[in-house]
Amino acid sequence: GEDVEQSLFLSVREGDSSVINCTYTDSSSTYLYWYKQEPGAGLQLLTYIFSNMDMKQDQRLTVLLNKKDKHLSLRIADTQTGDSAIYFCAVGTGGGNKLTFGTGTQLKVEL
Amino acid sequence: EAGVAQSPRYKIIEKRQSVAFWCNPISGHATLYWYQQILGQGPKLLIQFQNNGVVDDSQLPKDRFSAERLKGVDSTLKIQPAKLEDSAVYLCASSPSPTVLYNEQFFGPGTRLTVL
Numbered sequence: 001g002e003d004v005e006q007s008l009f010l011s012v013r014e015g016d017s018s019v020i021n022c023t024y025t026d027s028s029s030t031y032l033y034w035y036k037q038e039p040g041a042g043l044q045l046l047t048y049i050f051s052n053m054d055m056k057q058d059q060r061l062t063v064l065l066n067k068k069d070k071h072l073s074l075r076i077a078d079t080q081t082g083d084s085a086i087y088f089c090a091v092g093t094g095g096g097n098k099l100t101f102g103t104g105t106q107l108k109v110e111l
Numbered sequence: 112e113a114g115v116a117q118s119p120r121y122k123i124i125e126k127r128q129s130v131a132f133w134c135n136p137i138s139g140h141a142t143l144y145w146y147q148q149i150l151g152q153g154p155k156l157l158i159q160f161q162n163n164g165v166v167d168d169s170q171l172p173k174d175r176f177s178a179e180r181l182k183g184v185d186s187t188l189k190i191q192p193a194k195l196e197d198s199a200v201y202l203c204a205s206s207p208s209p210t211v212l213y214n215e216q217f218f219g220p221g222t223r224l225t226v227l
Contacts, residue, residue, distance in 0.1 A: 042218035088153050101153030
């Protein structure tokens with residue numbers, strides 16, 4: 001089955017850029033997603049990218065996809081304390097309906 | 112638009128007891144998902160419904176877990192009997208239509224289950 005890996009923890013200073021990385025194994029993935037989870041809350045979709053794209057920019061968020069290396073990254077520009085949360089990479093297969101989530105990266109933003 | 116509703120938010124039971132969780136998806140959403148999220152891990156799909164039919168339950172431990180969506184709207188997930196390793200957050204999600212390639216899933220706040 002699909003395997004999705006992320007680093008567990010990232011710490012940055014407020015105002016810096018954050019880069020969260022994700023690797024996956026299934027090359028038949030259609031859409032790839034980034035979700036944010038704050039304590040005690042469900043998952044919130046931040047952004048997504050279709051598998052035939054290399055890059056997508058959405059305000060402070062930039063998603064890069066390297067299909068050859070099966071590598072996905074999320075860059076958050078001008079990181080704020082409100083960005084502190086766990087970020088999950090998710091890979092969609094089966095027409096995009098079945099999501100396989102990574103282990104999550106906890107982002108801590110320090111003043 | 113109201114989001115996905117789940118209840119209860121928290122539940123503590125002893126092992127071998129039974130427990131049930133309820134989910135009300137966003138109105139009009141055809142597809143409903145139940146995920147299990149163990150502490151420190153990403154959500155894992157347990158079961159997916161399309162209207163009131165099961166699309167995928169390959170990762171549902173069917174000896175103890177059951178789920179239903181009788182009228183194609185709200186859904187219940189039951190565990191009977193519970194084991195210690197069932198301690199997790201159970202997330203419900205819904206999405207509008209499986210016929211489009213991009214099909215965003217909207218998540219509820221989850222039910223945190225602790226099995227003692």
